Amino acid sequence: MATLMSKLTTPPVFKRFSLVLVQLGGVSANKADNLKHAREMILKAAGKKPDLIVLPECFNSPYGHVHFPVYAEKIGYVPGTSYNLAQSESDSVKMLSSVAKEIGTWIIGGSIPERDADQVYNTCTVYNPQGELVALHRKVHLFDIDIPGKIKFKESETLTGGNTINFFDTEFARVGLGICYDVRFPEQAAILARQGCHILIYPGAFNLTTGPLHWELLQRARAVDNQVYFAMCSPARDMSAGYHAWGHSMVVDPMAKVLGEAQDGEEIVYVDIDPETFDSARAGIPVTQQRRFDVYPDVNAAR
Numbered sequence: 001m002a003t004l005m006s007k008l009t010t011p012p013v014f015k016r017f018s019l020v021l022v023q024l025g026g027v028s029a030n031k032a033d034n035l036k037h038a039r040e041m042i043l044k045a046a047g048k049k050p051d052l053i054v055l056p057e058c059f060n061s062p063y064g065h066v067h068f069p070v071y072a073e074k075i076g077y078v079p080g081t082s083y084n085l086a087q088s089e090s091d092s093v094k095m096l097s098s099v100a101k102e103i104g105t106w107i108i109g110g111s112i113p114e115r116d117a118d119q120v121y122n123t124c125t126v127y128n129p130q131g132e133l134v135a136l137h138r139k140v141h142l143f144d145i146d147i148p149g150k151i152k153f154k155e156s157e158t159l160t161g162g163n164t165i166n167f168f169d170t171e172f173a174r175v176g177l178g179i180c181y182d183v184r185f186p187e188q189a190a191i192l193a194r195q196g197c198h199i200l201i202y203p204g205a206f207n208l209t210t211g212p213l214h215w216e217l218l219q220r221a222r223a224v225d226n227q228v229y230f231a232m233c234s235p236a237r238d239m240s241a242g243y244h245a246w247g248h249s250m251v252v253d254p255m256a257k258v259l260g261e262a263q264d265g266e267e268i269v270y271v272d273i274d275p276e277t278f279d280s281a282r283a284g285i286p287v288t289q290q291r292r293f294d295v296y297p298d299v300n301a302a303r
């Protein structure tokens with residue numbers, strides 16, 4: 001059964017903040033190299049003193065179901081409890097934690113393959129400016145598609161889907177989490193928005209078939225139907241890799257305006273997030289108060 005994490009808490013006051021998406025390039029078969037490069041790019045992004053830095057989906061390993069079990073790391077995070085970093089078995093968690101502390105910035109650590117007992121998940125971890133691991137999201141909806149002659153991909157060959165909806169609070173906003181294919185499921189974003197999230201951030205890696213048609217459309221749709229900021233951070237495109245990512249990491253405002261977008265190469269996107277647009281969108285088009293849950297019998301308004 002799906003569980004909502006952190007419910008019944010009041011969101012923080014939404015304040016202006018600076019967001020950075022790091023569209024990493026050059027992900028190779030060598031995990032140590034991938035972690036070193038991600039760290040260097042985080043340090044580069046930190047030069048402008050942002051409040052929150054985001055990495056792409058599967059930033060520490062090649063993207064493909066055969067690779068997930070090979071690269072999977074044990075994290076062992078239990079939500080609501082403090083995480084013992086000294087005993088962590090995850091090199092990726094250790095790197096992300098130490099660099100978050102070093103630069104004193106929030107980091108959404110893209111996603112990595114995570115092993116827990118016999119299962120492997122596609123997992124996003126979050127670090128506060130003290131370097132503490134404070135939230136974790138396991139991709140709920142696995143990327144299983146088959147478009148004949150174009151693309152066939154089956155994450156469920158080796159991955160298990162998560163069964164929780166996750167967000168975290170900072171001193172400037174409540175941030176909802178998803179991973180890539182999760183963006184196709186409006187219910188997940190709607191639940192996060194109803195829980196008071198001001199921005200939804202999904203590390204992702206769309207492909208060259210669906211990317212051109214759906215990547216921007218889905219983000220603008222999720223932003224406007226929930227009147228929230230929405231961002232997705234992709235890896236850069238590498239035509240020598242087994243999976244060709246669309247790139248185009250993007251930030252959209254609650255009126256569906258694209259505020260920042262990368263091209264397909266390695267690039268850092270810097271965007272200022274302003275509560276004024278969030279407030280004026282909701283005041284001018286008050287759909288968040290006009291919903292008719294009495295007419296939607298299968299929707300639980302409490303979530």
Ligand SMILES: NC(=O)CCC(=O)C(=O)O
Pocket residue numbers: 057142143179180181182184204205206207210211214
């Ligand atoms: N990594 C993913 O979940 C890819 C999702 C995708 O490309 C799509 O079209 O959806």
